[in-house]
Amino acid sequence: MKKSFQSIILAGWLAFAFMPSLWGQTPAFPWPEGKKMALSLSFDDARKSNVDLGIPLLDQYGIKATFFVLPAAVESNLTAWKKAIAVGHEIGNHTMIHPCSGNFIWARERALENYTMDRMQKELIRANEEIQSLLGITPMVFAYPCGQTFIGKGVHTQSLVPLVSEMFLAGRGWMGEAPSDPHYADLAQLTGMEMDGKSFQEILPLIESASKNGQWLVLAGHDTQDSGNQSTYLSFLRDLSEYVNDPDNGIWVAPIGTIAQYVNETRMAIADTTNIPELVRADLGNQLILTAEKGRGIGPDIKYMPDWKAFGWFTSKDKVVWDVAIPSDGEYEAWLEWSVSDEEAGKEFLFQAGNESIRGTVEKSGSWETFKKKSIGKMTLRAGYVQMEFKPAVEFEEEALLDLKEIILKKVD
Numbered sequence: 001m002k003k004s005f006q007s008i009i010l011a012g013w014l015a016f017a018f019m020p021s022l023w024g025q026t027p028a029f030p031w032p033e034g035k036k037m038a039l040s041l042s043f044d045d046a047r048k049s050n051v052d053l054g055i056p057l058l059d060q061y062g063i064k065a066t067f068f069v070l071p072a073a074v075e076s077n078l079t080a081w082k083k084a085i086a087v088g089h090e091i092g093n094h095t096m097i098h099p100c101s102g103n104f105i106w107a108r109e110r111a112l113e114n115y116t117m118d119r120m121q122k123e124l125i126r127a128n129e130e131i132q133s134l135l136g137i138t139p140m141v142f143a144y145p146c147g148q149t150f151i152g153k154g155v156h157t158q159s160l161v162p163l164v165s166e167m168f169l170a171g172r173g174w175m176g177e178a179p180s181d182p183h184y185a186d187l188a189q190l191t192g193m194e195m196d197g198k199s200f201q202e203i204l205p206l207i208e209s210a211s212k213n214g215q216w217l218v219l220a221g222h223d224t225q226d227s228g229n230q231s232t233y234l235s236f237l238r239d240l241s242e243y244v245n246d247p248d249n250g251i252w253v254a255p256i257g258t259i260a261q262y263v264n265e266t267r268m269a270i271a272d273t274t275n276i277p278e279l280v281r282a283d284l285g286n287q288l289i290l291t292a293e294k295g296r297g298i299g300p301d302i303k304y305m306p307d308w309k310a311f312g313w314f315t316s317k318d319k320v321v322w323d324v325a326i327p328s329d330g331e332y333e334a335w336l337e338w339s340v341s342d343e344e345a346g347k348e349f350l351f352q353a354g355n356e357s358i359r360g361t362v363e364k365s366g367s368w369e370t371f372k373k374k375s376i377g378k379m380t381l382r383a384g385y386v387q388m389e390f391k392p393a394v395e396f397e398e399e400a401l402l403d404l405k406e407i408i409l410k411k412v413d
């Protein structure tokens with residue numbers, strides 16, 4: 001594109017989104033009310049100290065947390081847990097019997113290695129039903145016991161993530177290494193970072209880094225008391241709450257489900273105006289749609305233009321690369337959607353997929369503002385992963401090749 005840079009800067013957050021971040025052109029995530037980061041506090045196993053000490057303390061500060069409960073543990077303090085829900089705390093599913101790897105001797109009788117997917121699914125449904133009948137709510141979020149996301153062993157190992165993704169809005173792990181990126185993180189695999197046994201000074205650098213990077217920090221703990229094993233200290237919670245409640249720190253604190261819902265909705269709202277390179281998979285109609293949003297612009301001048309949903313400033317040294325999963329062997333027809341001014345039209349392009357390529361000439365579309373779609377040729381592709389590239393076929397001195405919106409690959413019957 002050759003028009004002035006000004007004309008593509010939109011009002012509101014789109015302009016903000018155009019500011020490049022450390023990673024390519026990923027925009028800063030728009031947290032509500034201009035907050036810098038999101039924070040969720042979560043506690044596992046429905047420990048007694050949660051209702052006795054942790055929840056009353058959090059309530060003093062008006063902070064709502066997520067509690068991943070085992071139905072049997074909830075039963076002994078029903079009134080207190082119901083009260084917690086009434087003031088806005090969230091209850092999550094943590095299975096019925098807390099299966100973990102049999103590598104823990106205590107878990108050997110309910111070892112994940114000996115589970116089947118069917119057994120796990122029944123257990124998760126059962127836990128939801130029990131929680132519903134005890135507390136009157138159905139959990140929307142899940143925490144993997146021991147943070148472990150597998151069942152089976154060796155060649156029989158399977159991931160629990162697809163099941164959790166299907167059943168819940170979010171799934172949280174344990175002992176994660178970094179906060180979750182709201183643009184990118186799989187909500188079924190949110191990292192849970194340990195707050196047990198920590199002082200506020202130990203966690204503060206993590207909060208500061210999450211704030212700088214606009215991330216979502218999910219802290220995870222167990223008991224809530226002054227001391228002891230697997231315990232989030234009350235002194236820590238007090239210091240943290242005071243810090244979080246200082247509006248200058250710009251922290252949105254809310255239960256995991258609340259933030260997951262916001263992240264989902266925001267991702268959907270900005271999906272086609274945000275360039276986040278992603279593996280292209282066949283859609284339901286078995287088409288591969290290589291959008292600009294999913295491609296990686298590589299080169300000195302190329303830029304993703306959110307309001308056009310296209311790559312512009314496509315000069316001689318620029319290219320766009322996609323990671324693509326070809327669903328099946330066969331011949332595919334490629335359709336290009338582009339725009340170009342009449343003066344700039346006529347340069348040669350190359351579209352490559354492994355050893356296959358299509359060479360052609362960028363035809364006139366009418367203007368930079370008019371996008372046109374046309375078949376550019378066919379290529380034979382094999383099922384599996386391939387990297388695809390669209391670039392100029394020959395060097396040219398100045399101006400641009402085209403603005404590239406997308407390439408569609410349709411299988412030829």
Ligand SMILES: [Zn+2]
Nearest residue numbers: 044045145146
């Ligand atoms: Zn647990």
